[in-house]
Amino acid sequence: MxxxxxxxxxxxxxxxxxxxxxxxxxxxxxxxxxxxxxxxxxxxxxxxxxxxxxxxxxxxxxxxxxxxxxxxxxxxxxxxxxxxxxxxxxxxxxxxxxxxxxxxxxxxxxxxxxxxxxxxxxxxxxxxxxxxxxxxxxxxxxxxxxxxxxxxxxxIPSEEAAPMLCGGITTFAPLKKNGCGPGKKVGIVGVGGLGHFGILYAKALGAASVTAISRTSAKKEDAMQLGADGYIATNDDADWSTHHARSLDLIVSTVSSPNMPLEGYLQLLRTNGQFIQVGAPEDKLPAFNVFPLIGKGVKIGGSAIGAPREIEEMLALTAEKxxxxxxxxxxxxxxxxxxxxxxxxxxxxxxxxxxxxxxxx
The missing domain is CATH 3.90.180.10 (Medium-chain alcohol dehydrogenases, catalytic domain)
Structure with a gap:
């Protein structure tokens, strides 16, 4: 035709x-x-x-x-x-x-x-x-x-719905699947196109607290306006991973740098915590010491976009909240x-x- x-x-x-x-x-x-x-x-x-x-x-x-x-x-x-x-x-x-x-x-x-x-x-x-x-x-x-x-x-306005269909679902899906909700303390690595959605959806899903994690404090005010309860600037505190050790149940990482301080992120997790990678670097992730995994029973995982039913669920929550x-x-x-x-x-x-x-x- x-x-x-x-x-x-x-x-x-x-x-x-x-x-x-x-x-x-x-x-x-x-x-x-x-x-x-x-x-x-x-x-x-x-x-x-x-x-x-x-x-x-x-x-x-x-x-x-x-x-x-x-x-x-x-x-x-x-x-x-x-x-x-x-x-x-x-x-x-x-x-x-x-x-x-x-x-x-x-x-x-x-x-x-x-x-x-x-x-x-x-x-x-x-x-x-x-x-x-x-x-x-x-x-x-x-x-x-x-x-x-x-x-x-x-x-939902069209200009707001559009980026939800990849950027939004890429963070919503791993948050929902990995237990984000009441009582859970959640960290979002990267305050950007993906990360700002992570903060919004973690709060909408009822997380007890949401901590934004970025290299500098440049985006702290934005993160707080988006709803974050805490903020970690990894370049501004040499001992950030010690100061905030065992403070989070779930971390969703939206960054795509092969140089990210992965080992430090793992220190932030509590026993049985989960680290979910969604940012996809063109290179490999950095090497890390395995003892944070063994000592605390931490799991590392990944997530890719979301199925149609998950997108519909995300859009319904977006409209509701x-x-x-x-x-x-x-x-x-x-x-x-x-x-x-x-x-x-x-x-x-x-x-x-x-x-x-x-x-x-």
Missing amino acids: NTSYKFQGWLGLDPSSAKGNMQWKEYEPKTWEETDVDIKVTHCGICGSDLHTLRSGWAPTIYPCCVGHEIVGTAVRVGSKVERNIKVGDRVGVGAQSGSCLKPECEECASGMENHCPNMVGTYNGKYADGSKSYGGYSDYCRAPSHFVVRIPSS GIRPWVQKRALGEANKAIVDMDEGRARYRYVLVNEAHAKM
């Missing part, structure tokens, strides 16, 4: 695109299936993953690549076999995942852990089973399988400048691209 719209967006053609050299071009979306939804993109958050992918930081990228996996817009074409009763005109979103095998014999898909499926397909820089490519939200339109498309609650992330709107036409600013750490705390053709700034 021919459509009246074109699939076009900002394409990275080689690793230099991460330096603000994306080009606006037309591309061929995934092959249409009756389980798909075409979304007229109004908003798309800028995620650190976009930069890693544009520069082939994690692995060689499949160029050309249109990044952006925090997508909100309007459903303009809906297949006859879509899930979640999505209709043309609905405000919907898609996060970092737009495919998995969904086979009943797949342990992950069958148990609601589609984000861990061995055949997971990213919303961009991925390939579907038929060989067609996935393209993201720095674009006018996005096509995605309806299983991974969610409806956005009416009370009135959670308001800190976002700054940027014009889609200025995406090249916006990703450079993001890479230089200027976002406070999440840039969201607004498609000027489809939404008001």
Whole structure:
């Protein structure tokens, strides 16, 4: 079926695109299936993953690549076999995942852990089973399988909902899965695009206390405004890990530096505490002494985005609690400048691209 719209967006053609050299071009979306939804993109958050992918930081990228996996817009074409009763005109979103095998014999898909499926397909820089490519939200339109498309609650503004679909769920999911709630003392490493969501959701889930952990005290005031109860500046106190030893039950680390003081973070945990890594560095994590694990029964784990049902749960909590992330709107036409600013750490705390053709700034 021919459509009246074109699939076009900002394409990275080689690793230099991460330096603000994306080009606006037309591309061929995934092959249409009756389980798909075409979304007229109004908003798309800028995620650190976009930069890693544009520069082939994690692995060689499949160029050309249109990044952006925090997508909100309007459903303009809906297949006859879509899930979640999505209709043309609905405000919907898609996060970092737009495919998995969904086979009943797949342990992950069958148990609601589609984000861990061995055949997971990213919303961009991925390939579907038929060989067609996935393209993201720095674009006018996005096509995605309806299983991974969610409806956005009416009370959440589009520019705030967009970064929740990756940045928000990346912190919400490990907090929820690992017992964040009443009585738990939680630490969030990194006060940034991910970390500020971590503070918001830890408080919303009822943590007894939330401690923000950063290199300097530069973001202390912001962290407190977001709801943090305490703050640790690791560069400003040579003995921070001793002064705050055994003070936390759960740490979610959003930083992606191979030089982070991992051993010190582990000292902050109480007996049977958990350290969950969500930031994904392009290099390896630093070496650490194993005795904090053995002596206190501490566990180290990781978490990747979240399944569709978890995204829906997060959005429901966001609407119920009135959670308001800190976002700054940027014009889609200025995406090249916006990703450079993001890479230089200027976002406070999440840039969201607004498609000027489809939404008001």
